[in-house]
Amino acid sequence: MSITPPAPAPMPDPDDVARGLAELERHLSQQAPPPLPAISPSPSHPAEADGQTRRVLRLRAEVAEAHQLAALQGDDAPLLVDTAKVRKRRKQAREAARLHELGQDPAMRAWQAARMRRLLVAAAMVSLTLALAWSTAGVQTFAADGAPAWSPSWVFAWLVEPFMSLALLVVVGARAYLGTRGQPIDSPTLVRIEWLFLALTLGMNAWPYLPGVAETFSISRLVLHVLGPVVAVAIVTALPIILAAFTRLDHGTDARSGNPLTPLEYRANATADPDPGEHSDGPGIDVVTAHVRALIAAGQLPPYPSAAAIRRAARCAMDTARAVRDALVKEAT
Structure with missing residues (x-):
């Protein structure tokens, strides 16, 4: 049996080989991954980025910051801004200045004087009432004259001081109230009544x-029991003097109308005898007003005279003088 050798393979065409290689290259280029980005030189490496290391960059930032701070330090704008403490002090100073200015206003001074006067009168009346109440026990001991406790004489002895104190308070209260209204009462009769009640209480x-x-004399017990009447005597004596001083206060000139707030001379009107030339059916208000204007122009009266001054100068009734005063003030405003 004989073996036939295989036929030789045909030689490839060079064009086919070229086309196959081109197809292979195209296929490989489509399947290849994208190229990696270029890696910049690391700044940590001394040879990279021309020596721009982290220390260099940090020092460059510090130098730039120093230049900015040096330029801003010459600006005083932050120093011109008030802090919270400065604003608080400025507010307090402005408030104190306005209160001081308000305290110089004549109307405010008159209001303060009136308030203080009422306060003093109220305190004096309370002190007088307590002083008289303090002496009630001493008067009861004197009036009971050793009567048994809760007997009629012992009980009624407690009423001696209260009815005397009430009578005294009526007189003192009336004088105090009218004194605050500018009409003090200087009656010798009322003064004698006050001293009579006080002398009885003290005795x-x-x-x-x-x-x-006393069986056993003690100076401390005597002083303790006369303390109430002594305080009452002091208050009754001092209160009219204090009120008279308040009526003579001069509060200055009203800045709004120019009308001087002069003290009204009530004492002459209240205590002096009526002027024979004063009568209610005297000249009219217009005539008196014209006469007062002439006196003001001649310098015999101030620009804004009080009612008492008008009454003395024009010899008119007090009601007419008040009307003339109000008319002059109205003309000025």
Whole structure:
């Protein structure tokens, strides 16, 4: 048996080989991954980025910051801004200045004087009431004259001081109130009534404890029992003097109308005898007003005279003088 050798393979065409290689290259280029980005030189490496290391960059930032700070330090704008503490002090200073200015206003000074006067009168009346109440026990001891407790004489002895105190408070209260209204009462009769009640209160408090009357004399007990009447005497004596001083206060000139707030001279009108030339059916208000204007122009009266000054100069009734005063003030405003 004979073996036939295989036929030789045909030689490939060079054009086919070229086309196969081109197809292979095109296939490989489509399947290849995208190229990696270029890696910049690391700044940590001394040879990279022309020596721009982290220390160099940090120092360059510090130098730039220093230049900015040096340029801003010459600006004083932050120093011109008020802090919270400065604004608080400025507010307090402005408030104090306005309060001081308001305190110089004549109307405010008159209001302050009136308020203080009412306060003093109220305090004086309360003190007088307490002083008289303090002496009630001493007067009761004197009036009871050793009567048994809760007997009629012992009970009614407690009423002696209250009815005397009420009568005294009526007189003192009336004088105090009218004094605050500018019409003080300078009646010798009322003064004698006050001293009579005070003398009775003082005598009844002090009698059981005087030397020769008390079984055992003690100066401390005597002073303690006469303390109430002494305080009452002091208040009754001082209160009219204080009120008279308030009526003579000069509060200055009203800045709004130019009308001087002069003290009204009530004392002459209240205590002096009526002027024979004063009568209610005297000249009219217009005539008196014209006469007062002439006196003001001649310098015999101030620009804004009080009602008492008009009454004395024009010899008219007090009601007419008040009307003329109001008319002059109205003309000025």
